[in-house]
Amino acid sequence: xxxxxxxxxxxxxxxxxxxxxxxxxxxxxxxxxxxxxxxxxxxxxxxxxxxxxxxxxxxxxxxxxxxxxxxxxxxxxxxxxxxxxxxxxxxxxxxxxxxxxxxxxxxxxxxxxxxxxxxxxxxxxxxxxxxxxxxxxxxxxxxxxxxxxxxxxxxxxxxxxxxxxxxxxxxxxxxxxxxxxxxxxxxxxxxxxxxxxxxxxxxxxxxxxxxxxxxxxxxxxxxxxxxxxxxxxxxxxxxxxxxxxxxxxxxxxxxxxxxxxxxxxxxxxxxxxxxxxxxxxxxxxxxxxxxxxxxxxxxxxxxxxxxxxxxxxxxxxxxxxxxxxxxxxxxxxxxxxxxxxxxxxxxxxxxxxxxxxxxxxxxxxxxxxxxxxxxxxxxxxxxxxxxxxxxxxxxxxxxxxxxxxxxxxxxxxxxxxxxxxxxxxxxxxxxxxxxxxxxxxxxxxxxxxxxxxxxxxxxxxxxxxxxxxxxxxxxxxxxxxxxxxxxxxxxxxxxxxxxxxxxxxxxxxxxxxxxxxxxxxxxxxxxxxxxxxxxxxxxxxxxxxxxxxxxxxxxxxxxxxxxxxxxxxxxxxxxxxxxxxxxxxxxxxxxxxxxxxxxxxxxxxxxxxxxxxxxxxxxxxxxxxxxxxxxx
Numbered sequence: 001x002x003x004x005x006x007x008x009x010x011x012x013x014x015x016x017x018x019x020x021x022x023x024x025x026x027x028x029x030x031x032x033x034x035x036x037x038x039x040x041x042x043x044x045x046x047x048x049x050x051x052x053x054x055x056x057x058x059x060x061x062x063x064x065x066x067x068x069x070x071x072x073x074x075x076x077x078x079x080x081x082x083x084x085x086x087x088x089x090x091x092x093x094x095x096x097x098x099x100x101x102x103x104x105x106x107x108x109x110x111x112x113x114x115x116x117x118x119x120x121x122x123x124x125x126x127x128x129x130x131x132x133x134x135x136x137x138x139x140x141x142x143x144x145x146x147x148x149x150x151x152x153x154x155x156x157x158x159x160x161x162x163x164x165x166x167x168x169x170x171x172x173x174x175x176x177x178x179x180x181x182x183x184x185x186x187x188x189x190x191x192x193x194x195x196x197x198x199x200x201x202x203x204x205x206x207x208x209x210x211x212x213x214x215x216x217x218x219x220x221x222x223x224x225x226x227x228x229x230x231x232x233x234x235x236x237x238x239x240x241x242x243x244x245x246x247x248x249x250x251x252x253x254x255x256x257x258x259x260x261x262x263x264x265x266x267x268x269x270x271x272x273x274x275x276x277x278x279x280x281x282x283x284x285x286x287x288x289x290x291x292x293x294x295x296x297x298x299x300x301x302x303x304x305x306x307x308x309x310x311x312x313x314x315x316x317x318x319x320x321x322x323x324x325x326x327x328x329x330x331x332x333x334x335x336x337x338x339x340x341x342x343x344x345x346x347x348x349x350x351x352x353x354x355x356x357x358x359x360x361x362x363x364x365x366x367x368x369x370x371x372x373x374x375x376x377x378x379x380x381x382x383x384x385x386x387x388x389x390x391x392x393x394x395x396x397x398x399x400x401x402x403x404x405x406x407x408x409x410x411x412x413x414x415x416x417x418x419x420x421x422x423x424x425x426x427x428x429x430x431x432x433x434x435x436x437x438x439x440x441x442x443x444x445x446x447x448x449x450x451x452x453x454x455x456x457x458x459x460x461x462x463x464x465x466x467x468x469x470x471x472x473x474x475x476x477x478x479x480x481x482x483x484x485x486x487x488x489x490x491x492x493x494x495x496x497x498x499x500x501x502x503x504x505x506x507x508x509x510x511x512x513x514x515x516x517x518x519x520x521x522x523x524x525x526x527x528x529x530x531x532x533x534x535x536x537x538x539x540x541x542x543x544x545x546x547x548x549x550x551x552x553x554x555x556x557x558x559x560x561x562x563x564x565x566x567x568x569x570x571x572x573x574x575x576x577x578x579x580x581x582x583x584x585x586x587x588x589x590x591x592x593x594x595x596x597x598x599x600x601x602x603x604x605x606x607x608x609x610x611x612x613x614x615x616x617x618x619x620x621x622x623x624x625x626x627x628x629x630x631x632x
Contacts, residue, residue, distance in 0.1 A: 006222050007167050008100070009189060011175025012108035012115050012131070016122070017085045018198040020047050021110045022064055024081055028074045039067060050109075052201055053178030056155035057109050061132070061146065070134070070143040075113050082118045087197050089214035089233070089255055090122065096219055096226030098123030103224075105130065107161050109152050109179060130161045159186030174218065176200075181207045193218065197233075214255045229630045232256050232539070235278035235298075240264055243281050243305045244528030251279070254536050263495035271295035279535050281305055282312075284515065285494055290316035301538050303531040306518065307331065307385075308463070310436035314549040318600050321567045321627025323547045325534035329384055330526040331518030335433075335461050336389045338517050340396070342485035343429050346457045347372055349483070349509055368482065373397030378427025380420065380443070381434035381462065382408045389431060390414045401426055424451040429459065436463040446471040455482045461517040464489040473503040476510060483509035487517050542604050542631050544595075551595030551602045558606040561590050563631035566603040569624040570596045575603060581618045587611050600626060 013020045026043045030036040043064050050060030090097065097104065101123045108115050108131040115131045132152050135145040151157035151164075158179050162171065173183035174193045181204060184192035194200075194208035195218075205211055212218050217231035232255035239248055239260040248258045256279065264285035265273055274280065274296040281303045282288065288302055290313045302312055304326040317324050345351060348369045356363040377393045379386045382404040390400045390411055400414040403423045410416060417423035420443075424430060430452060434440050444458070445468040452458070458481060460467050469490070475481045486504060492515060493500050504510050518527070537543040537554075542565040545554035550567070557563070568574045575594055582589060582605070591606040620628045 005169035006224065007103045007105065007169060007171050008218070008222075008224075009162055009171060009173045009180075009183060010104060010106050011177065011180045011195070012106055012110050012119070014051070014176045014198045015174065015195045016087060016090055016106065017082045017118065018087045019082070019085050020044075021078060021082060021114050023047055024085075025070060025074050025078050025114075026064070026068055028077050029068045029070050043067065051177035051179070052203055057152070057157065057179060058148075058154050061109070061153055065143075065146065068143075072136075072141050075134075075143075079114050079117045082114060083121055086118070086121065087215075088253055089197055089216060092255070093215040093219070093226070094122055096224075097215065099225045100219070101125065101128070104128060105162075105165060105167075107131070107152070107158055107183070109158070111146070130165070156182055156186065158183050159188040162188040172222065174212075176204060178204055178207075180204075184209070193221075213257075216255065226632070228632055235539075236276055237279040237281065237535075238273060238277045239281035240286050241283040241305075243283065244524040246525050247281065247303075247305065247528035247532040250529065250532040250536065254540075263497075266494065267292055274299060279303065279539070281531070281535075284308060284311055285492060286311060288312040288317070293317060293320055293322065296320070296322070301325065301535050303535045305524075305527045305531050308436050309548050310463075312549075315599065318549045319626065322549075323538050323544055324549045325531055325538070325546050326548055327527040327530045330530050331520075331523035332384045332388055334520040334523035335385050335517040336392055337520075338487070338513075339389055339431055339459055339461055339485075340392055342459055342511055343372055343377070343393075343431075343457070345511060346459075346483040346485060346509060347375070347429075351511055352509055371397075372429075375399070375428040376401060376426055378402070378417070378423040378430045379414075380404075380423065380430065380432045382410075382414075383433060383435075385461075386431075386433040387411050387414075389433065398429075420448070421451055424448055425453065427456060428453065429457045431459040432462045432466055434462050434466060436465070441465045442468045444468065444472070446474075449475045449481065452481065454480060457482055458484045460485075461487045464492065469503050473507060476504070476507050483511075485511040485513070487513045488515050540631075542629070544602060550600065551597050553593050553595050553602055553604050555591070555593055555604055555606075557632075558590055561606040561608065562611065564603075564605045564607065564619065565627075565629040565631055566605070566619065566622070567626045567628075568601050568603070568622065569626060570599055570601045571624045574601060574622060574624050577622045578603060578605065578619060581615065581622070582607065585611065585615045585618075587615060 023044050026040050030039050046060055046063050049055045050057055104124055106119050106124060106129045110131055111134050112131040113134050116126045116129050119129050132150050133147045134143050137144050151160040159182055162183050171189040172191050173180050173189035174195050176195050176199050181192045183189045191209040194205045194211045196211055197213050214233035216228050217233045219227035220231045235256050237251045237256040237258045241264050242262040248260050251258050270292045276298055278298050278300050283306045293316050299322050301323040307328055309324060309326050312324050314324055353363045376399045379390055379402040382402040393400055394412045401417045401423050402414055403417045403420050443466045449471055489502055534546050541557055543554045544550045545552050588608040594603045
């Protein structure tokens with residue numbers, strides 16, 4: 001359907017804005033009435049009856065206005081309010097609505113006095129707004145009635161108002177109420193689209209030709225200028241493992257349908273759940289294997305709402321054009337604070353004392369207890385967490401030595417150990433902060449534990465497979481180590497409902513926590529916002545900045561352009577082939593960026609508006625193509 005042949009007839013209340021304008025005026029006009037709440041509820045009920053077709057618009061308007069004394073101040077106030085109450089997707093897609101304003105009319109049973117100024121925010125001119133009109137007193141300060149002769153003030157009036165516009169081509173009526181459906185039923189429009197972003201009325205949906213939840217979906221269906229390659233309202237974001245609610249809210253605000261579960265999913269269930277999902281959010285327990293990714297027919301990106309990404313097959317994701325993002329810094333402080341707290345509790349034997357007192361006993365003793373001041377902390381892995389732990393530990397009077405396979409500069413007075421063995425021999429407390437690569441499996445085993453000082457302490461807040469727990473249990477029981485704190489385990493339950501076991505259970509002065517290093521409200525909120533933003537930017541602009549498995553590109557949107565995203569195997573000639581196709585079809589390149597790694601290359605190309613479907617087919621067929629997407 002050509003864009004120039006399509007005209008949209010939009011409702012205003014509960015469509016363009018998320019509320020009913022006259023109901024909001026009622027709240028303002030009745031502000032000082034002692035029965036305000038009851039009267040507002042009654043007026044809202046009349047509005048619903050009219051929108052759902054139980055009473056005529058004439059009765060609805062008459063009954064509501066008869067209860068209100070409306071002034072110019074009320075109308076001015078409601079204009080300001082309604083501008084703030086634009087439906088989220090109308091606000092997001094202002095630019096696209098402005099581009100299509102010549103083919104958009106607003107036909108509303110509300111009043112021009114507030115409808116016209118709000119529509120002007122979207123670039124819809126006053127002569128494209130058809131609505132009822134208020135009658136004012138001579139001084140213009142008080143409403144004394146309204147135009148009862150207007151078609152929009154009478155039953156079946158919207159079809160008459162639309163016919164009077166004498167529109168050519170295909171006319172689409174869009175709204176949330178029965179009166180919008182009447183436009184099609186009376187033959188004044190070819191289709192009726194139930195608009196459900198703000199409210200979904202079952203009896204209206206049942207009569208609709210189509211149902212949409214956002215402006216981008218409407219633009220996409222009718223191939224209008226500014227339409228996305230695929231509307232977000234039809235994209236599903238699946239969030240697992242109790243990801244912070246802020247992330248879900250951010251994705252919903254962008255228009256996605258969000259499904260959130262508190263637990264991880266086993267592979268078989270994950271494969272079923274990934275059907276039709278565009279964005280996947282996980283933490284540390286869900287395993288996004290190659291087999292699971294094979295079932296992801298629409299997946300664009302995975303957000304790891306944590307630091308590590310070893311739970312994702314990064315190569316398999318890249319081979320399928322799926323970007324993977326994580327939050328490398330957001331929970332650093334939370335992990336560090338837990339480590340500091342556990343060092344203090346271990347050296348003061350707090351857990352043992354706690355258990356005695358909870359059992360009804362009394363334990364007041366300094367035996368085996370010491371200050372952390374003056375002790376040596378050995379940090380294995382001097383990245384973001386290890387280095388910040390170093391700073392806090394020094395501030396509390398500890399000496400710090402560290403070991404890292406990478407060349408990293410020390411902070412403060414920390415000193416680099418020549419080897420892991422040297423660190424183990426010198427440290428009173430060893431804290432592990434290495435990544436989850438396979439080479440780190442049993443990095444601390446029986447041999448390493450023997451190298452540690454008699455009476456030392458071990459903390460693992462990194463990855464479960466780094467420590468041989470059987471060897472650690474034996475060392476603790478033999479009295480070689482004085483205590484340990486472990487937050488991560490080789491095998492962890494998928495939910496709080498499952499049983500847990502470890503060889504460390506029941507050993508004195510051992511702190512066991514359920515992978516809660518980053519589980520603070522501040523950390524999870526920060527992680528939620530950070531990763532959700534990366535996912536949103538990837539879908540909106542094709543940005544891969546921060547991706548752990550694709551070449552990193554971040555380009556700002558280019559106005560009045562289409563953006564092509566081309567992910568391909570890293571092989572010679574791909575960029576030349578892309579540009580040859582564009583040149584042959586006389587498609588002007590406005591901007592272009594290419595980044596590659598060992599496996600894949602990523603090209604982002606902004607072009608002018610002159611292209612056809614055949615060009616897209618050619619670009620998708622370039623040898624080596626992994627995924628091609630027209631962004632906008």
